[in-house]
Amino acid sequence: MTAVLRWTARIHKWLALFVGIQIVIWVAGGAVMSLLDIDRVHGDHHVAPPPVVELDLAGVISAAQAADAAGLPGPVRTVALMPWLGRAVYQVENYFGESRLVDAHSGERLTPISGATAIALAEDFHRGDLPAQSVEYLEAATTEYRDAPLPAWRVNFDDGDGTSLYYAAETGLLTSRRNDEWRLFDFFWMLHIMGYQDRDDFNTIWLQGFALFSLVTVFAGLLLLFIKMRRSLLMALKQAESKP
Numbered sequence: 001m002t003a004v005l006r007w008t009a010r011i012h013k014w015l016a017l018f019v020g021i022q023i024v025i026w027v028a029g030g031a032v033m034s035l036l037d038i039d040r041v042h043g044d045h046h047v048a049p050p051p052v053v054e055l056d057l058a059g060v061i062s063a064a065q066a067a068d069a070a071g072l073p074g075p076v077r078t079v080a081l082m083p084w085l086g087r088a089v090y091q092v093e094n095y096f097g098e099s100r101l102v103d104a105h106s107g108e109r110l111t112p113i114s115g116a117t118a119i120a121l122a123e124d125f126h127r128g129d130l131p132a133q134s135v136e137y138l139e140a141a142t143t144e145y146r147d148a149p150l151p152a153w154r155v156n157f158d159d160g161d162g163t164s165l166y167y168a169a170e171t172g173l174l175t176s177r178r179n180d181e182w183r184l185f186d187f188f189w190m191l192h193i194m195g196y197q198d199r200d201d202f203n204t205i206w207l208q209g210f211a212l213f214s215l216v217t218v219f220a221g222l223l224l225l226f227i228k229m230r231r232s233l234l235m236a237l238k239q240a241e242s243k244p
Contacts, residue, residue, distance in 0.1 A: 125174060144183065
């Protein structure tokens with residue numbers, strides 16, 4: 001049993017030294033993410049209430065005409081009439097997930113959108129009368145904007161939270177909302193899942209390896225505790241039996 005105890009202690013010590021820092025990061029990251037208000041992480045506190053829009057639907061073109069005007073490749077999946085910047089538009093989407101906007105009266109294709117249109121959309125969506133600080137055109141994914149349609153416009157606001165709104169250029173639709181609390185959450189999420197490249201892969205070899213090593217460390221510690229408790233109990237029993 002002494003040899004088992006010695007080897008168990010060695011395994012526990014070296015594995016704990018190896019995975020200890022990551023275990024601290026897991027616990028600290030979980031604590032930070034649980035303390036952050038998820039509504040603020042999503043930026044809901046900067047979202048303006050939906051405006052009441054009275055649309056002039058007299059003389060709108062048909063859904064079939066809108067589908068033709070959109071000029072999307074392949075069969076059309078949906079055609080939806082909706083408000084957009086104060087006017088009625090058709091959102092036409094095909095089975096490939098591609099989407100375009102068409103003016104419901106003139107049949108004019110409204111997408112891809114310009115930077116000025118992206119700013120107008122963002123200022124309409126953002127709570128208050130704060131003007132946009134800047135706008136950027138993205139053609140490649142970034143750490144902050146990933147797995148979302150490209151190209152896209154990033155509209156930034158100086159609202160104290162570093163809010164950025166992303167609009168897909170080809171669809172004219174809001175695709176992502178980001179702010180400083182989201183960025184903090186995302187940083188600790190990256191550390192938590194050890195997804196240092198795309199921050200979305202929950203099955204990285206790093207996470208699997210450290211999780212396995214951590215499990216072995218815990219089991220080694222429990223075995224070590226059991227062996228020591230058993231030895232202490234046996235010693236206490238012997239001392240009790242030796243007393244007159």
